[in-house]
Amino acid sequence: MKRLSALFAVLLVAGPLTAETCTTQSQMQAAERDGIAAAARTLAAALQANDAGSIKTRSSAELAGNFAGLASLTGDTAPKLKGAALAVESVWLLDATSLKPNSDGSAATGQFFCTLNQSSAETDFSIAGLPAGKYAFAIVNAAGPNAWRISMLLRDEGGWKLAGLFPKAATSAGKxxxxxxxxxxxxxxxNQPWNAWLYYQQAAALLQPVGFVSSSHLEKLQTEASTTAPPVLQKGVSVDQPLVLRATDGTEYRITGFGFDDSSSKEKVDLVVHLKVDTAGDAAATRKRNSEAARTLVLAYPELRSAFHGVWVSSESPGASPFATEEPMENLR
Known part of the structure; x- marks a missing residue:
């Protein structure tokens, strides 16, 4: 299940923000562009082949020294890329060689503003904790039975080395x-504000390569979503600001987030609801509570029936594993 933020995660960091230098692929020398693309393609192919050893040898010293998480990510992602055709979509050169550390000695945030071909369109990067150096960002598309997008941050260490890997699905329910x-x-x-807001959320989740990348197009999407959001969603939904629903029997359900899931239907997605509960309870009681929470949501906002196959509810309490159940829409009467 994929959890969505209220709309976009806002990156808040301490320390000075200074604009570094960005070069788009159309502005690069061919040799430089081709070198970045070749490194990205080689890493994507190793990921597809589940070749963690090859990825490690092509990783930055810092990443290779703490490789367990990336090895696990490789194993989880490789099956999803099986049979896919890999193609480099875009590359950017990000020069942070003059980036100064924060006053406390920690790595600063690298800010890169990339104007596309002298137009008003921009792609911007805000990378926290970035040591000074020369970097590149690349996006590789994996077209196949499951469309995926493999984004990666590369660092020049006498050759392009992997400094961050961010694979994600490019579609949900085939769209x-x-x-x-x-x-x-x-x-x-x-006049379906709930459905519109939720679909804007999913559009953003699929179109944004990684949280530290923004663009003119994503900002336009954000503006549209904010303009059309229902009043109860205009400030977003979070653990600190849950959406509270009251059932006919007076029971309150506190929703802390929404997401999408396409594991139950390949034609239409399920809505995922993150439910804050005080105690986990036994399985039977939790299953019943989840079902009632889903029913209360759909009865309150019946337009959801047309946009979703069903509702997953994930009960989440401190110190306990989430307990998730799914209810098809036809059961929520």
Missing amino acids: DGLYYWTTARSMAKQ
Whole structure:
């Protein structure tokens, strides 16, 4: 299940923010562009082959020295890339050689503003804790039975070395981010604010390569989502600011987040609801509570029936593992 933030995660960091130098692929020398693309393609192929050893040898010293997490990510991702055709979509050169550390000696945030071909369109990077150096960012598309996008941060250490790997699905229920964006617009016009807001969320989740990347297009999406959001969602939903639903029997359900899941249906996604509870309880009681929470949500906002296959509810309490159950829409009457 994929958890979504209220809209976009806002990166808050201590220390000075200074703009470094960004070079887009159209502005690069061919040799430099081809070198970045070749390194990205080689790493993506190693990920597809589940070759953690090859990835480690092509990783930065810092990443190779703490490789367990990346090895696990490689094993989890490789099966999803099986049979996919890999193609480098975009590369950027990010020069942070003059980036100064924070006053406390910690690595600063690298800010890169990348204007596309002298136009008003921008892709921007805000990378926290970035040591001074020369970097590149690359996106590799994996087209196949499961469309994926492999984003990576590279560091020049006498050759391009992996400094961060960010693979993610490019579709949900077989549909890409542009589909969810255009459908959200249609839903807004049809006076379906809940469906529109949620589909905008999914569009953002699919279109944003990684949290430290923003763009003119994503900002436009954010503006549209904010404009069409229902009043109860205009400030977002979070653990600190849950959406409180009251059932007909007076029971209150505190929703801390939403997400999408396509494991139950390949035609239409399920809505994922993160439910804050004080205690986990036994399995039977938790299953019943989850079902009632899903029913209360759909009865309060019946437009959800047309946009989703069903509702997953994940009960989450301190110190306990989440307990998730799914209810098809036809059961939520």
